Amino acid sequence: MIRHVLLPATCALLLSACTQAPLRGTGDLGLVVERASASVQIIDSSAGKALARIDGLGDLSHASAVFSRDQRYAYVFGRDGGLTKVDLLQQRIDKRLIQGGNSIGGAISQDGKLIAVSNYVPGGVKVFDAHSLELVADIPATLLADGTKRSRVVGLVDAPGQRFVFSLFDSGEIWSADFSHGNTPQITRFTGIGQQPYDAFITADGRYYMAGLFGEDGMAQLDLWHPEHGVKRVLGDYGRGQAKLPVYKMPHLEGWAVADNQAFVPAVGRHQVLVMDARTWQQTDAIAVAGQPVFVSARPDGRQLWVNFAYPDNDRVQVIDTETHNVIADLKPGPAVLHMEFTARGDQLWLSVRDANQVQVWDPYSLKRLATLPATAPSGIFFSSRAQQMGY
Template sequence: MIRLLSLALAGLLLAGCAQQPPLRGSGDLGVIIERARGSIQIIETSGQTQLARIEGLGDLSHASVVFSRDQRFAYVFGRDGGLTKVDLLAQRIDKRILQGGNSIGGAISQDGSLIAVGNYEPGGVKVFDAQTLELVADIPSTPLPDGSRNSRVVGVIDAPGQRFLFALFDTGEIWIADFSEREKPTVTRFEHIGHQPYDDLLTPDGRYYLAGLFGEDGMALLDLWHPEQGVKRVLDGYGRGEQKLPVYKMPHLEGWAIAGEQAFVPAIGQHRVLVMNTGNWQQSAAIEVAGQPVFVMARPDARQIWVNFAYPDNHRVQVIDSETHAIVADLQPGPGVLHMEFSARGEQLWLSVRDGNEVQVWDPYRLELLKRLPAESPSGIFFSSRAHRTGL
């Protein structure tokens, strides 16, 4: 009887082991958002394969992802205010909370211990312990003058010094939340920075924070080495004298491309990519492109700039030579190209084709399509290598 029980127990243990994902590292993993289904796919870049689908993540119509410093966990920010911690190795949800009414993204702190979430509703930023998802701080945003609600928060990013930066869309502000002393965080506010800041960029060295302005032509620049100098205006009036076109999709400025001493940024309501000199932050060129740019992304070696577009040109992707500013490729991957992501060393470019229900893998050097992977209404693509990049 004891022998039979032992054999039965061993069989159960073996069956349990068989159900576990195979042992692997996490450095080549990534996440694809399936926006209509409320699910994500876990993929790996080395073999360009799909590993698992995780269901039950709520409203992912505008979702973004950050990763733990060991690249094991993905934190998914959903439009329904959901914050979901996903174990990429065990291929399951580790924990999920509803922390707000309408979330628009978030960030993970420099040391990986804190998760900050920006909210449209109720307005403000909430900060959580990255391991437990327990609330650490609640930072309400500025109330509107009529007192009807608080300002919507956009563009939450991490910055050196255990800080988070974000913009207040309705009240025209930039805030720095300093968590270097976790129990006594401080907030520095910069007011009157421009009309309707809608997204932002942190330069790769973590020094310059730029916020795009939707309500006027221009951008707001904050030097984090010298915040006492306040916010400066750059690209002021870049659309002066030109009729602005209807904006069908807001550009996403975390995709701004820094290539050497040049910054490539989308022009709102125009069919142009603007080029700034990062030494003086003045415009140096404007590149005519096929439509209104959404993502403007540099290959990791900065030799190419890849651009996708808003409707009705969202079936196209153009590739710009960063040195000559010439368009070297005009690709048509399929209907509804929403997002692009380079692998860490740049040998692959993954892009989502929402209306084609697929994700494509490209060789950005040969400009060749390598693989198609099925996905249901895919949007954002995020690789775990982001865990070691500041400002994402």
């Protein structure tokens, strides 16, 4: 008879393993920003519940997040200049620093090794090592005429070829910072692109960078396949200048949706979602909706759009069929719907209802609410699946 004898070290290892939490993946995890309490919740989309609340993240009034390529860490960009690395598995802050005075978002590089943050104060972009959060590069924006301030930076995205692309609000520029040859970036500047670019997005394939203009109508488009062609103007009637109504909240251009070779755009100051041919960038339709749209989010299969609105219609969400352009549902989740996020395969839509202090989970096929979770003044919802998408 063979006897198995456990050595003391082996016994200790087994006992230790029994007391630890079981291993799990992070592909179904995400964050909900609680903007009024400097906290985030870690959420589990498979179970439809919150797992933990993490405090101490500073001013989250305009916070956003990106994820490491292994989807374990979230990087949260706070309005106070805070950059916070959150460990989704350990459910704690891994590292945190104040890198500026007024931050407006960030991005993670194509290889996942760099984190870039765009700043109003001081104007420019700072780039950090994603593991250590040590400063890698400081890219100051254009100095303004008074000689004391630099242009505010907006619309920062990651792009193919280990690049970051961003817009300069005060000086009317688009810059590309190429890190493909090391941590000293090659900067390409495009000037005179239009007045006051206020936000931007990049198409899912990483080819077109589009900046909305606050100071005039139209959008500035940079073809990253052919940057030598410069920046051109598209959608000449889109923008702030010709708005017929007061603009209660500027739409987020990251809320654009592209489906079936069509781009669906929240109109500025109008009760419309504009439709463009995503190959020619010419407008083809305008869909009447209930209010001034903020986000236009496409279900991952491209068949549906979910649209939320600025005040006073921000208690509503409308659903649009992308084939017929008809509004097929008019929902009222509650007061102040701020953000919407689909799970990666589109089986759920999560939305934040700030003034009801809740997050809701919806089935976008049956249009039924699946769950309601308590949250303190929730705003942005971000799933870790964003790690595998360009421009998030």
